Every structure is written in structure tokens, then in C-alpha cells.
Amino acid sequence: MSNQVGNYSLYIALLVSILLIFKSYKFKSNSSKNLDSKIFSLLSIQSLMILISFASLIYAFIISDFSNETVYNNSHTAKPLFYKISGTWGNHEGSLILWLLVLSIFLFIFFIKSNNQSNNYRVLTVLFQEIIIFGFLLFILFTSNPFKNLFPIPIEGTGLNPILQDPALAIHPPVLYLGYVGTSIIFSSSLAAIVCGIVNNNWAKHIKKWIIISWIFLTIGILLGSVWAYYELGWGGFWFWDPVENVSLMPWFCLTALLHTIIVLEKRNLFQSWTVILCITTFALSMSGTFLVRSGILNSVHTFANDPSRGIFILCFLFFLIFLSIIIFFIYQKNISKNLNKSFLISKETAILINNWFMMFFLSVVLIGTVYPIFLEVINGLKISIGPPFYQKLIVPFLIPFFLFMALAPKLKWIRDNVYRINIQQFIQLIISIIISYFLIIKFGISYVFAIPLFGLGFFLFFLTIKDFFSKDSSLSQKLSHFGFSLFIISILLNGVLAKEYSSNMKVGDEREYMNKTIKFENIKVVQESNYKSIVGEFKILDDRSNLSMKPEIRIYDQPRTLTSEADIISTIYSDNFLVFNILKDDGYYNVRYQHKPLMIWIWLSVILISFGGILSYFKRND
Amino acid sequence: MKKFKILIIAFVILFNLVTNLLADNSDQINKISKNLRCLICQGQSVYDSQSDFAISIKTLINKKINDGENENEIYEFLKSKYGGWIIYDPEINKNTFLLWLIPLILFVFGGLLIIRKVSIK
Numbered sequence: 001m002s003n004q005v006g007n008y009s010l011y012i013a014l015l016v017s018i019l020l021i022f023k024s025y026k027f028k029s030n031s032s033k034n035l036d037s038k039i040f041s042l043l044s045i046q047s048l049m050i051l052i053s054f055a056s057l058i059y060a061f062i063i064s065d066f067s068n069e070t071v072y073n074n075s076h077t078a079k080p081l082f083y084k085i086s087g088t089w090g091n092h093e094g095s096l097i098l099w100l101l102v103l104s105i106f107l108f109i110f111f112i113k114s115n116n117q118s119n120n121y122r123v124l125t126v127l128f129q130e131i132i133i134f135g136f137l138l139f140i141l142f143t144s145n146p147f148k149n150l151f152p153i154p155i156e157g158t159g160l161n162p163i164l165q166d167p168a169l170a171i172h173p174p175v176l177y178l179g180y181v182g183t184s185i186i187f188s189s190s191l192a193a194i195v196c197g198i199v200n201n202n203w204a205k206h207i208k209k210w211i212i213i214s215w216i217f218l219t220i221g222i223l224l225g226s227v228w229a230y231y232e233l234g235w236g237g238f239w240f241w242d243p244v245e246n247v248s249l250m251p252w253f254c255l256t257a258l259l260h261t262i263i264v265l266e267k268r269n270l271f272q273s274w275t276v277i278l279c280i281t282t283f284a285l286s287m288s289g290t291f292l293v294r295s296g297i298l299n300s301v302h303t304f305a306n307d308p309s310r311g312i313f314i315l316c317f318l319f320f321l322i323f324l325s326i327i328i329f330f331i332y333q334k335n336i337s338k339n340l341n342k343s344f345l346i347s348k349e350t351a352i353l354i355n356n357w358f359m360m361f362f363l364s365v366v367l368i369g370t371v372y373p374i375f376l377e378v379i380n381g382l383k384i385s386i387g388p389p390f391y392q393k394l395i396v397p398f399l400i401p402f403f404l405f406m407a408l409a410p411k412l413k414w415i416r417d418n419v420y421r422i423n424i425q426q427f428i429q430l431i432i433s434i435i436i437s438y439f440l441i442i443k444f445g446i447s448y449v450f451a452i453p454l455f456g457l458g459f460f461l462f463f464l465t466i467k468d469f470f471s472k473d474s475s476l477s478q479k480l481s482h483f484g485f486s487l488f489i490i491s492i493l494l495n496g497v498l499a500k501e502y503s504s505n506m507k508v509g510d511e512r513e514y515m516n517k518t519i520k521f522e523n524i525k526v527v528q529e530s531n532y533k534s535i536v537g538e539f540k541i542l543d544d545r546s547n548l549s550m551k552p553e554i555r556i557y558d559q560p561r562t563l564t565s566e567a568d569i570i571s572t573i574y575s576d577n578f579l580v581f582n583i584l585k586d587d588g589y590y591n592v593r594y595q596h597k598p599l600m601i602w603i604w605l606s607v608i609l610i611s612f613g614g615i616l617s618y619f620k621r622n623d
Numbered sequence: 624m625k626k627f628k629i630l631i632i633a634f635v636i637l638f639n640l641v642t643n644l645l646a647d648n649s650d651q652i653n654k655i656s657k658n659l660r661c662l663i664c665q666g667q668s669v670y671d672s673q674s675d676f677a678i679s680i681k682t683l684i685n686k687k688i689n690d691g692e693n694e695n696e697i698y699e700f701l702k703s704k705y706g707g708w709i710i711y712d713p714e715i716n717k718n719t720f721l722l723w724l725i726p727l728i729l730f731v732f733g734g735l736l737i738i739r740k741v742s743i744k
Contacts (some may be wrong), residue, residue, distance in 0.1 A: 024725075063738065080661075150645045202672065233671075240666075240668075242666050243666070295705060342740060342741055342742040343740065343741055343742070344741070344742060345741050350737070350741050353737050353740065353741070354737065357730075357734065357737055358731045359732045360729070360733055361729065362731065363729075364725065364726045364729045365726045368722060368725050368726055369722070372721075376718060380718070382707065382718055383706060383708040384707045384708060384710075384718070384719065385660045385707070385708055385709065385710060385711050385713070385715045386711065386713055386722070387660070387668070387711025388657075388711060389658060389660065389711055389712035390713060390722075392712070393712075394723070394726055394727075398730075477667075500691065501653065502649075503649070504652075518674040581711075583673075584673075585675075591673060606659060
């Protein structure tokens with residue numbers, strides 16, 4: 001039953017989409033007032049239909065309706081209700097419905113919220129957004145329909161991949177999608193703005209809210225994924241430069257660049273074309289992210305099962321959208337009122353350009369690192385892997401000048417500033433930071449070539465962002481985000497060089513000495529939970545000051561049969577103790593891995609601070 | 624002054640070499656295995672994985688270290704056996720120089736664009 005409801009409402013949404021494209025395309029010639037309410041009602045119908053189809057899919061998951069193929073493939077009756085629900089978007093088909101839902105609801109909100117803008121612009125935004133919605137509807141209905149019937153109806157489902165049965169990962173996709181899909185509004189609206197010739201400070205003020213909101217969701221979405229990887233994959237790392245992670249990072253760089261550029265457009269009416277290019281690129285990156293993940297050409301721990309026809313569809317659709325936006329950009333570029341004023345060398349405008357410069361560089365490193373192996377394999381059949389060392393080698397040295405610019409730039413004034421404002425006091429702070437980093441590096445014996453300037457400028461940025469809280473130069477949201485970022489950098493740097501790890505094969509009763517700590521494997525317990533069996537190890541980590549008891553788990557899931565390791569993590573404000581163990585073939589022996597990770601919690605907290613800056617900025621009345 | 628710098632650099636390299644040689648095998652194994660892809664896993668490094676393949680590679684690395692081979696020799700050996708796919712850190716050769724160069728070229732290009740946009744006066 002729910003299959004039919006879901007299916008038909010998707011077809012109705014498709015119909016509405018065609019109608020909307022038609023109506024909004026024709027709108028250019030006649031401009032009757034009541035079209036506004038027509039579009040409004042059509043949009044409401046569309047959102048409602050997609051909502052109904054999403055709800056019916058959730059319903060099918062909740063009641064474990066195995067006549068639905070998606071439910072059969074991804075659910076199981078023994079699963080807790082929470083994961084039955086989150087299973088809805090824990091698979092390819094369901095996640096696309098969620099994506100579509102967000103697309104249509106965002107458009108609906110956009111349409112309501114933009115009633116102070118010109119009708120022409122609003123309707124054009126609807127047109128472009130409906131083209132995207134239409135494409136996704138076709139994609140869902142013809143290559144990945146979540147409402148396929150199964151007959152005869154199976155008695156039991158095959159279950160959800162156990163590593164996805166986790167609270168952080170249950171909310172990670174929706175949050176990330178809100179960010180991804182938010183960029184579609186930015187894309188559509190920038191195309192509409194360029195056609196209408198209103199790429200100016202007014203438009204900037206209006207679209208800025210959408211940029212901020214997408215950026216917040218994208219940031220939090222990436223954070224959730226990272227936290228999940230940290231405790232669930234049992235590796236003890238939080239970022240692996242895995243292709244699927246990179247794919248979420250790329251639009252983030254672009255969006256961060258855009259977040260800064262839009263302020264220049266708002267305040268100074270500069271960089272119009274560049275802003276539009278960024279808007280288009282951000283969305284193209286979000287889309288290609290979907291393509292790369294869904295097509296299965298990436299080798300990653302995160303990819304769902306998939307088939308190539310889907311990849312080809314998204315690829316064609318992506319090319320169509322990029323082609324469309326390039327054509328529109330070049331045809332209507334003359335509409336952009338050219339502001340040929342150059343910015344002065346020492347000014348906020350230039351500083352923001354420099355921010356964009358670095359963001360684009362980081363983006364290009366990640367982009368090329370992610371797609372290069374694919375192209376190389378297609379061209380001459382060579383398979384190469386690009387992993388953390390590549391990214392570290394290219395990105396880390398560039399962080400040094402980046403920190404310097406970031407530390408000094410926010411204090412610059414618009415239009416023109418004076419170089420002498422960079423005063424002796426800051427110079428002294430810089431020297432102190434370098435000295436601190438020098439001693440730190442000597443003390444911990446860090447051998448990285450750029451360590452001294454990297455840590456030095458990291459500290460410099462950190463001190464200056466703290467000092468900024470006492471100045472009246474810029475907004476609180478900016479101070480908070482920049483402070484968050486500097487805290488993030490410091491935590492990552494220190495965490496990177498001070499983290500310690502020890503791994504050994506142990507059996508119950510064994511003791512190992514490591515760095516004045518004793519790791520004791522005391523006992524093992526087997527617990528039967530509703531949908532898995534759990535092997536709980538009881539460990540003690542002793543040193544002269546503390547006595548930690550840690551209980552990592554190995555979970556054996558039945559549907560599908562999978563082993564997962566659940567790390568036990570004890571977090572304090574100074575460091576994390578991370579313990580995980582795995583079954584070995586040799587009888588009674590387990591591979592035990594202990595990690596001591598300083599300042600881990602500050603990495604998460606700093607990202608929350610960064611996004612909190614965004615939230616403040618979103619709720620700021622007018623500025 | 625320049626000689627002094629070279630001296631320091633030489634010292635640092637030597638120091639690293641010596642400490643690396645003296646270090647416990649397990650640190651060395653961790654370091655190397657983090658740079659290797661577990662070929663039978665989905666996007667995991669040899670270090671992260673507990674698969675049979677990963678365990679046998681780790682044992683192999685341990686043996687090679689005991690035989691006195693250095694990091695690069697081990698990478699070379701694995702590459703000749705399993706192909707470049709196993710190593711996370713791609714070397715620079717005729718197939719990969721663009722990989723390293725494109726971002727740098729883009730960076731220079733971006734810098735030139737900014738110079739054009741900004742009046743130096």
C-alpha cells in the first residue's frame with residue numbers, strides 16, 4: 001500500500017515540476033500578479049507530494065514492509081525502531097528521496113522568504129531549481145525507485161549495515177544534505193540574478209543568509225561524519241582523506257570562499273562575476289560529490305552498493321547543468337554592471353581575495369587528488385592510490401602563509417588601509433609565538449621540516465584571535481568563527497605530533513608496559529543484545545596518577561553477518577584515551593590497540609565554535 | 624652562514640636516520656603500514672585493517688625491517704609485487720607529475736589574477 005502511495009505522489013510531483021518549469025518559463029513574457037499565488041500553490045503541492053512519498057517510505061521501514069525492495073534490502077525486524085527510521089536514508093534510494101525532499105522544501109521556503117525581491121528574479125530561481133528537481137525526480141523514478149514491489153513477499157529483511165547503526169551517522173546524512181542542497185538554491189538564485197542583471201549588494205544581502213545556512217549545515221554535517229569515523233570505524237583517526245570525505249570537503253572550501261566574497265559584494269559591490277562563478281562551482285561540486293559517491297567509481301569505505309547506469313545518469317545531468325550555467329553566464333554576463341574599480345593592495349577587499357586564493361588552492365589539491373586516479377586509470381590503466389601523505393605534503397606548507405594572512409587580515413579596513421597599522425606589538429607577538437613553538441618542538445623532538453614556522457604561526461593566529469575579542473573592529477560572529485578555526489588548528493597540530501599509540505596481541509590476564517603505563521587485560525564477557533552479540537573486554541590502564549577501566553566491545557551482528565569493533569573512549573579536556581580490540585585467528589588472542597590522543601575534544605568543540613559563529617551571523621538582524 | 628645551515632640540515636637528517644634505526648620495530652611498522660592500502664578492504668590502510676592480508680603484510684614489514692631493509696626498499700618491494708595501487712603516497716614520475724603540478728600551477732595563476740585585480744599604488 002505505502003509503495004503505491006509513495007510512487008504515485010512522486011509521479012504527481014514530476015507532473016507539477018513540468019508544469020512549474022513551463023509556467024515559470026512563460027512568465028518572462030507576461031507578468032500578471034496572480035501568477036505568484038499559482039506558483040505558490042504548485043510549490044506547496046510538490047513539497048507535500050514529496051513529503052508524502054518520504055513519509056510512506058519511513059512508514060514502510062517502521063512496519064518492516066518487505067514487499068518493498070528497499071526495505072527488504074536495508075532493514076530487519078529485529079532492528080531498534082530508531083535505526084529502522086534512520087535506515088530510510090541509510091541507503092541509496094532512500095537518501096535520494098531525502099535529497100529531493102530537501103530540494104523542494106528549500107525552494108518553497110525560498111519562495112516565501114524572497115517576496116521582497118522582484119518577481120522576475122523569484123520566478124527564474126524557481127525555474128532553475130525546478131530543472132534540478134525534475135532531473136532528480138527522473139533519476140529516482142527510472143534508475144533508483146525506492147518503491148519497487150517484491151513478490152513473493154519475503155519474511156525477513158537482509159538488515160542494515162551495522163556500522164551505519166549509530167546515532168551520529170543516523171543524523172549525519174540529513175544534516176549534510178541540508179548543506180549540499182542549500183547550495184542548489186544559491187546556484188539557481190545566482191543564475192536568476194545574472195539573467196535579471198541584479199548581481200549587486202542587494203542581492204548579496206538576500207542570498208547571504210542562504211550561503212550561511214548551507215555553510216553551517218555542511219560544517220556540522222562534516223563534523224558528525226568525522227566524529228562517527230573516530231569512534232565507530234575503530235581507527236582512532238578523524239580524517240582519512242578518503243574520497244567520500246574529500247567530496248564533502250570540496251564544496252566546503254568553495255562555500256567558505258563564497259561566504260567571504262559575498263561580504264565584499266554586499267559592502268563594496270565588487271567581484272560580481274567571481275561571486276557568481278563561486279555560486280555555480282559550489283553547486284557543481286555538491287552534485288559531482290553525489291555522482292562520485294553514487295557511481296561507485298570511488299574506492300571508499302562509505303560507498304553503498306550501486307550500479308553504473310545511475311552514475312551515467314548523474315554524470316549527464318551534471319554536465320547538462322554545468323553547460324547550462326556556463327551558457328547563461330556568458331550570454332548574460334553583459335548584464336553584470338562592471339565595477340572596474342580595483343581594490344587597493346592593503347585593504348579588506350584584497351585580504352578576502354587572498355582568502356579565496358588559498359581556499360581555491362586547497363580545493364584544487366583535494367579535487368585533483370580525488371579525481372586524478374580515476375582519470376589515470378581510464379587513460380592508461382594504471383591504478384594509483386592517493387592518500388594522506390599527498391594531501392599533507394601539498395597543503396601543510398601553504399598553511400604557514402595562510403595563518404599569517406588570517407591573523408593580520410581581519411583587522412584591515414575597507415577600501416584602503418595603511419601598512420603601518422601592522423605594528424610593533426604584533427611583531428613581538430609573532431616572535432614570542434615562534435619562540436614558544438621552537439621550545440615545543442625541541443621538547444617533543446618533532447622532526448617535520450616546517451614545524452617551527454607552522455606551529456609558530458599557528459600560535460600567532462591563536463593569540464591574535466583571542467586578542468580580537470577585546471577589539472571593536474569586527475563582528476562577534478567573525479571573531480568566534482576565526483577563534484574557533486585557530487583553536488581547531490592548534491588542537492590538530494598538537495594532536496598530530498603528541499598522539500601516542502601502542503598495539504599488541506594480548507590474551508586475558510596479560511599485562512603490557514607502555515610509556516610508564518600498564519595496560520591490563522582483565523576479563524572478557526559475552527552479552528547478548530537484541531540484534532547483536534557483544535564481546536566486552538575489560539581493561540585497566542594504570543599509571544602513577546590514574547586508574548582507568550575501559551571496556552571496548554566487539555559486536556557480532558547477525559543480519560547481515562558482520563563484526564564491528566566499538567572503541568571505548570575516555571575523554572577529558574586534556575586528552576582522549578582510546579582503546580579498541582579485535583579478534584585474532586590464534587585462539588584466545590586479541591589485537592589490542594591503545595591510543596593516547598591529546599586535545600581530541602577540542603577538535604570537535606572548535607568546529608562547533610566555528611559553526612556557532614555562522615549561526616550568530618545568521619540571526620544578526622541587519623549589518 | 625649558508626654552510627652553517629647545510630650543517631644543521633645534515634645533522635637533522637643524520638639524527639633522524641639514527642633515531643629511526645634505533646627505534647622499536649612497532650613504530651616503524653605503524654609508520655609504513657599507514658602508507659599502505661589494504662588491497663582486499665574498502666578504503667582502509669594496512670595499519671587500520673585486521674584482515675588476513677593486512678596482518679600478513681605487517682608480518683612481512685617486520686621481517687624486512689629485521690633484515691635491515693629501509694622504508695623505501697620495503698615500498699619498492701611491495702610496489703613491484705602489488706603495483707602502485709598499494710602505496711598511498713604516489714611517487715613523482717611521468718604519470719603523476721601533473722598530479723603534483725596542477726595545484727601549484729593553479730596557485731601561481733590565482734596569484735597573478737589577484738595582482739591584476741589589485742592596484743599596487
